[in-house]
Amino acid sequence: MKGGQVSLDRRPVLRGIDLTIEPGEVVSVLGANGSGKSTLIRALLGLTPLTGGTTLLYGRPPARFRDWRRIGYVPQRLSVGGGVPTTIREVVASGRIARQRRFRPTSAADREATERALAAVGLADRAGDPVQALSGGQQQRVLIARALAGEPDTYVMDEPTAGVDADSQQLLADTLSALVAQGRTVLLVAHELGPMEPLITRAVVLRDGCVCHDGPPPHAVGAHALPGHDHVHPHAEENPVSTLDWRPTP
Numbered sequence: 001m002k003g004g005q006v007s008l009d010r011r012p013v014l015r016g017i018d019l020t021i022e023p024g025e026v027v028s029v030l031g032a033n034g035s036g037k038s039t040l041i042r043a044l045l046g047l048t049p050l051t052g053g054t055t056l057l058y059g060r061p062p063a064r065f066r067d068w069r070r071i072g073y074v075p076q077r078l079s080v081g082g083g084v085p086t087t088i089r090e091v092v093a094s095g096r097i098a099r100q101r102r103f104r105p106t107s108a109a110d111r112e113a114t115e116r117a118l119a120a121v122g123l124a125d126r127a128g129d130p131v132q133a134l135s136g137g138q139q140q141r142v143l144i145a146r147a148l149a150g151e152p153d154t155y156v157m158d159e160p161t162a163g164v165d166a167d168s169q170q171l172l173a174d175t176l177s178a179l180v181a182q183g184r185t186v187l188l189v190a191h192e193l194g195p196m197e198p199l200i201t202r203a204v205v206l207r208d209g210c211v212c213h214d215g216p217p218p219h220a221v222g223a224h225a226l227p228g229h230d231h232v233h234p235h236a237e238e239n240p241v242s243t244l245d246w247r248p249t250p
C-alpha cells in the first residue's frame with residue numbers, strides 16, 4: 001500500500017499509509033481502539049475501497065486480483081452460520097471454495113484438508129455439531145480452521161484472540177508457529193499478543209489513522225498499544241519510520 005487513505009462517513013480513518021508486507025513476515029498491527037486497524041486490514045484486502053493512494057495484492061490491484069486461495073482471512077466479528085443450522089465441518093469446508101474448480105465435486109484433498117484443519121484447532125470430535133452451539137472462543141476457532149482449510153500462503157487475522165480463552169490462545173499460537181515454520185506470511189490485528197508474541201517479527205502501530213511505529217516488536221510496544229495508552233511508542237514523534245521497503249534489522 002502506498003499513500004493509502006480511507007474516509008468513512010467523510011471522516012478520514014486512514015491517512016497516508018505506506019506499508020509493504022514481505023513473504024514470510026509475521027506482522028502484528030497494534031493500536032488503541034478506533035485507531036484504524038480493522039480498516040487497514042480491510043483496505044489491504046480491497047474489502048474497503050481506498051479514497052486515495054494505491055494498494056496491491058501479490059502485485060495486482062484488488063479488483064483485478066483472482067488468486068484468492070493464496071489469502072486466508074479471519075474476520076473480527078463472527079458471521080458464521082447465520083440463522084440456518086450449520087455444522088462446524090460445513091463452515092470449515094467452505095474454506096476450500098476458492099480452491100475448488102467450479103461444478104466439480106468435493107475431492108479427497110478437500111476432505112483431508114478440512115479434517116486436518118478441524119484437528120489443528122481441537123474441534124475434530126465436534127465437527128458434526130451446529131456452529132451456533134459453540135462459545136465465542138470456539139466459534140473463533142472455527143473461523144481460524146476455515147482459513148487453515150484453504151491452505152493459503154498468507155493469513156490475515158483480525159483480532160483472532162479477542163474474547164478467546166487462554167487455551168484457545170495457546171492453540172492458535174502453536175498453530176501459527178507451525179505455519180510460520182513452513183514460511184507462511186501472517187498479518188494479524190491484536191490488542192494483546194499474549195502467547196503469539198514470540199512469533200511476531202514486526203510490529204506496525206497505528207495512531208489516528210497513521211503509522212506511528214513500524215519495526216521490531218519491542219515488548220513495550222504491545223503494552224503501550226493497549227486501549228487507553230495514547231503514547232504508543234516513546235520515540236514515535238521524533239522518529240517516524242517510513243514503512244515502504246522496510247526490512248527487519250538483523
Ligand SMILES: Nc1ncnc2c1ncn2[C@@H]1O[C@H](COP(=O)(O)OP(=O)(O)OP(=O)(O)O)[C@@H](O)[C@H]1O
Pocket residue numbers: 008009013031032033034035036037038039040
Ligand atoms: N462503516 C463505518 N462508517 C463510519 N465510520 C467507521 C466505520 N467503520 C469504522 N469507522 C470508524 O473508523 C475508525 C477506525 O475504525 P477501525 O474499526 O478500523 O478501528 P480499530 O483500530 O480496528 O478499532 P478496534 O480496536 O475497536 O477494533 C473508528 O473511529 C470507527 O468509528
